[in-house]
Amino acid sequence: MNTRAHCFEFRIGVEGEAAAAAALHRTRHDMIRLKAAMSDLEAHHKAGDYSFEMDFAFHLAVAQAAHNPYFPRSLETLRPVIRQGMLLAISPSGLAPEQKGAAIREQHRDIYRGIVRGDDTGARLAMRRHLLRCHQSTMHWDGAEVETGLEEQGY
């Protein structure tokens, strides 16, 4: 396994837990911030800008909504490694960036819905699934034999 794969594996643990905690502790202010992060990402994608910062901002907003300083600190520390993974997840291969961007935004909405419902298990699962899919969509960069059928890949 390489650093990027390990990092995704770590994020699945940390961010899954952060999303669950966010579902239990989010305030009205957190929900406004999450919603803003989602519409910012959409605006940038629509303008053809698949920048890392907007995607990261959503993940950081989830960690902040957990109201536990250990979660956002983990993400900030990992920012450079996360950036590398996110860039590869959106980079052209197989599907067009528009399709990948749409899939990422749909997965973010799933996470958001879990948090808004106060459903910790659902939010954790949605975050884990999102990161697993992003991880899978970068595996071919390592030359791994990954079946990238539309349905399995989910993008």
Add this chain to the structure above:
Amino acid sequence: MTVRDTTTKLSDVAYREMLDLIRDGTWATKSRLPSENEMAASFGVSRPVIRQALARLREEGLISSRRGSGSFVTRTPTSESQFPSITSIADITSLAKYREGIESESAALAAERRSEEQLERLTAFSACPQGGTSEEGADRDFDFHMEVATASGNPFYINTLLSLREQVRICMNLTWNIAVVSADFTETVNREHRTILETIRDGDPERARSAMRKHIHDSHARLMRGRPLG
């Protein structure tokens, strides 16, 4: 705000100022710290506040104190920890929740990946000795958790727990100090560690995940009750 809250806040400030003095070498390694009276005068706070700040430096292994001869700097802090220090009960709860997430996940990975050699080390570290000091108990406790993280084979989980060493040790020291009179406490921890060990040995990630989560959750609950058991 109660008197106790105010003292805690002041001692946090004093602690940070002292940390800076050690870090920038004003208080060099092996040098003797000023007396409590001198520090109280120069920081403009009371002696109980100074003592509380010193206790924290001592807990983090930065100073050692000898009766009658004062306190000495034992080491300079390593690079700023990536994580916040423990300064309140709320921090202890936050840390426990965070650990529930990351350590349960690394236990699940350990169940999938552990080598035979790692399993041997886990077995060796799983039991805290009966009748030891609270320090020995807490040492062994942390070692076991570190071995589980190591067996995950993922450097992010390993480094994260390493970076949290000071914070986790503060919590474990508290727990073991409360519990040192109780043989049942050591047995409870050992039983929980043994369950985690068995699930990892059996290669059962789901059970390893829930066993670790439950162990950290229950340990935190015991600490919050201020009683080792029951």
